Amino acid sequence: MSKPKISIIMPVYQVEKYVAKAIESIQKQTLSDWEFLIVDDGSLDNSGKICDEYAKNDSRIHVIHKENGGAPSARNVAIDIATGKYLYFMDSDDWAEPTMLEDMYCMAEKNCSQLVVAGFYIDTYYNDAEKYTQQQYSEDKVFYSKRDFRKEAYRFFDKNLLYTPWNKLYLASYIQTNKFYFPQTFWDDFPFNLSVIRDVERVSMTSKCYYHFIRQRSESETAKYRRNMYEKREEEHRWMLDLYNYWDVHNEASKEFLARRYVERIVGCVENVTNSSCNLSVAEKKASIRKMIKNPYAALAARLAKPKSRYMQLMVLPIKWKNIQLTYLEGCTISKVKSKNIKLFAKLKANR
Incomplete structure (x- = not known):
């Protein structure tokens, strides 16, 4: 029996409202030679049963039931048993356009790519009624050497194309031979992809968007305060610096991107700590902000960064000045906008 062209891997947990649409979007793909490895990660709702019903009627669908261990462990279970030439990772509450797998497969075959990266849609729903859609994509481009890809990688990071797994097609032998797995971390997608691109040579980029x-x-939503967010962002930044040092890429464009990326995330951390759901005292919040903006790299990054939007240019100024009070007040203002008008906040954030 011949191996399928693509192994689709999807962890499932408590998504009974959405998982049917995800599965059906794969069944509607114009490329039909695939296996669908669905890993039910100990769901307590009807998610697992729904997946089993689809598997009964489609021999290409295989459902694995396991104890809850998180999405990384669910994906890793499937990586070990996947038989397709390529791997595709999907989230169970999203969906894909019908030509996605065929187009990405053809591109991989034509260019002998180890990795194919596509654009994607971000569909934001407000109260299940209003939808706001953004597109993230880059130009069509094919890389055949590590050097060429590394030199331009900052542009694809900048468009958020290299962080997630669901806009990518991976050569299975490259993943399995190198034993690339999803780590049990807060942002498991990111370190996985950093491992993948660390020594990748052949990469195809397509400007087409497929994944939603x-x-x-909710209109009344106020984002939850995320404890240790700053520490996690610092760790994430160290990963990026480690990657670029390993690559020995230090051109001005890459340095500016790394600085801007860092400052934008510091702004996000300020927004987080000034959020109304954060029960720290005002003094504690200001102490947290002091820790962030007194970091030697924060001032350097603020000087090197060239923010693209007027909003971010304004947000960076008090960080550049190391002004704790002004940074705190800006954070409070943005947090208030976030709680009162989530749509406006989403658009401001999208245009950073």
């Missing part, structure tokens, strides 16, 4: 990443937002 779904965000559900």
Whole structure:
């Protein structure tokens, strides 16, 4: 029996409202030679049963039931048993356009690519009624050497194309031979992809968008305070610096991108700590902000960064000045906008 062209891997947990649409979007693909490895990660709702019903009627669908261990462990289980030439990772509350797999497969075969990267949609729903859609994509481009890809990688990071797995097709032998797995971390997608691109040579980029990443937002939503967010962002930044040092890429464009990326995430951390759901005292919030903006790299990054939007240019100024009070007030203002008008906040954030 011949191996399928693509192994689709999808972890499932408590998504009974959405998983049918995800599965059916794969069944509607114009490329039909695939296996669908669905890993039910100990769902307590009807998600697992729904997946089993689809598997009964489609021999290409295989459902693995396991104890809850998180999405990384679910994906890793499937990586070990996948038989397709290529791997595709999907989230169970999203969906894909019908030509996605065929187009990405053809591109991989034509260019002998180890990795294919496509654009994607971000569909944000407000109260299940209003939808706001953004597109993230880059130009069509094919890389055949590590050097060429590394030199231009900052542009694809800048467009958020290299962080997630669901806009990519991976050569299975490259993943399995090198034993690339999803780590049990807060942002498991990111370090996985950093491992993949660390020594990748042949990469195809397509400007076409296929995948719909779904965000559900309530008009009254106030984002939850995320404890240790700053520490996680610092760790994430160290990963990026390690990658670029390993690559020995230090051109001005890459340095500016790394600085801007860092400052934008510091702004996000300020927004987080000034959020109304954060129960720290005002003094504690200001102490947290002091820790962020007194970091030697923060001032350097603020000087090197060239923010693209007027909004971000304004947000960076008090960080550049190391002004704790002004940074705190800006964070409070943005947090208030976030709680009162989530749509406006989403658009401001999208245009950073």
